[in-house]
Amino acid sequence: MLNTEQIKSLIPQRFPFLMLDRVTDIKEGEYVKAYKNVSIDEDHFRGHFPDNPVFPGALIAEAMAQSACVLLKVSIKDLKATQFYVTNIKIRFSKVVVPGDRLDILVKTVKMTRIGGIFETEASVNNEVVSKGEMTFACK
Amino acid sequence: MPQVDDLTLEKELRDIIAKIVEIDPDKITLEASFVEDLGMDSMMALEILAAMEKKYKIQVPEEKLGKLKNLKETIKLTKEYL
Helix, strand or coil, rough: CCCCCHCCCCCCCCCCCCCCCCCEECCCCCEEEEECCCCCCCHHHCCCCCCCCCHHHHHHHHHHHHHHHHHHHHHHCCCCCCCCCEEEEEEECCCCCCCCCCCEEEEEEECCCCCEEEEEEEECCCEEEEEEEECCCCCC | HHHHHCCHHHHHHHHHHHHCCCCCCHHHCCCCCCCCCCCHHHHHHHHHHHHHHHHCCCCHHHHHHHHCCHHHHHHHHHHCCC
16 A cells, blocks of 8 residues: 555656555556545536536546556666656546546556556446556656 | 467568558568658557567567567567567
């Protein structure tokens, strides 16, 4: 289990763009499980959408990406990279996520190297998959 | 490990590369440089390596990424691990 401060020690994102509250399980080189509690207080709900708050799919993808960064940093101990850039992404979104949901993230390694990685990603709410796909990162 | 003849391997690898680089397979000649002729970057090379591993159920070390210079070298590298 990693708390927010421990997550912040591994990845560069900060409020309001830190999309992980906890890492609940991690197996080096293989997978990471994390979650974000989605709150109505988050600023994007003012516009996405007025009177119909829906957590943006782009931010679900960001939560997946940040989880993958945690996995990379924990798995490759001497990784010097401090910045991570998504270079390819293919994600299908199947259900909406709304305030009050706990967004659970599962990221599995397809290929991990010092220059970047490829990961299978899945997000779920109440054990129902809301989105899944694959993303590639470059480490700088 | 799956058995695959040279022509099939060439065709399958060409298709993998074409899909990742988003280019017409016919443009991927044996000698065409992935970087200079096809516009490939290092992350695309990583995706090709991962696709090769998945397709042929092989493991290719990260250090071999630099060998992915053209289709001819990619075929040679794949055969080393089949």
